[in-house]
Amino acid sequence: MIRQEQVLVPNLCGLVKEGGPVGDGHIIIRFARLEDVRPDGHLA
Amino acid sequence: MGEHCFVLSAAHVIGPALKASLGGPTNVLAGPTSLELTADTVSLREDIDVATVRITEDQLLEIERNGYRATRPVSWPPPQVEVGDGILMAGYPGTWRLPVSWHELDFRAVTLGLLVHSVHATELLRTVIPDIPTPSTSASRRPRRWSYLAAVEAQSS
Numbered sequence: 001m002i003r004q005e006q007v008l009v010p011n012l013c014g015l016v017k018e019g020g021p022v023g024d025g026h027i028i029i030r031f032a033r034l035e036d037v038r039p040d041g042h043l044a
Numbered sequence: 045m046g047e048h049c050f051v052l053s054a055a056h057v058i059g060p061a062l063k064a065s066l067g068g069p070t071n072v073l074a075g076p077t078s079l080e081l082t083a084d085t086v087s088l089r090e091d092i093d094v095a096t097v098r099i100t101e102d103q104l105l106e107i108e109r110n111g112y113r114a115t116r117p118v119s120w121p122p123p124q125v126e127v128g129d130g131i132l133m134a135g136y137p138g139t140w141r142l143p144v145s146w147h148e149l150d151f152r153a154v155t156l157g158l159l160v161h162s163v164h165a166t167e168l169l170r171t172v173i174p175d176i177p178t179p180s181t182s183a184s185r186r187p188r189r190w191s192y193l194a195a196v197e198a199q200s201s
Binding site: 012014027039043 | 088092094095097115118120131133135156
């Protein structure tokens with residue numbers, strides 16, 4: 001049986017800098033947000 | 045964004061490439077396309093480790109023709125990440141990089157689908173690998189929306 005579902009298109013939300021497991025099943029991620037990138041590509 | 049095209053990368057990647065380009069003949073590639081790195085085309089912020097390189101629409105089309113996917117956000121800046129969001133993370137960990145030969149590096153990639161458990165400070169996420177949703181998974185346990193985090197590496201020669 002083929003089940004059809006909605007295709008999700010993710011939004012870019014940042015740049016990964018580093019990350020890793022913390023031993024309890026969780027993963028900590030440090031990333032750069034992109035608020036300072038202007039739509040023309042210049043950085044504020 | 046609109047008529048503006050740029051490569052988004054890290055300052056620690058573009059900074060040395062820009063320095064090399066300003067110092068002499070250097071070939072910096074984004075997929076199949078040579079990037080021209082100058083003070084006019086590069087914006088760089090070392091404090092947040094982000095850099096951009098402006099490219100032309102023709103360069104963008106060349107990159108896409110060679111099988112690479114360009115992001116065309118519907119809005120900018122991107123939405124804030126919130127608890128309950130799904131995150132697709134992709135990157136090339138430096139510790140996984142293998143020198144294949146004297147002039148070749150193997151960039152090994154990692155991709156993870158994660159669920160945001162909590163958001164800390166300014167740039168920290170606590171995430172967990174979620175169970176794969178099934179038809180019986182309640183709506184409250186499904187990711188509210190999906191975002192992705194990317195890491196970009198450039199090669200210069």
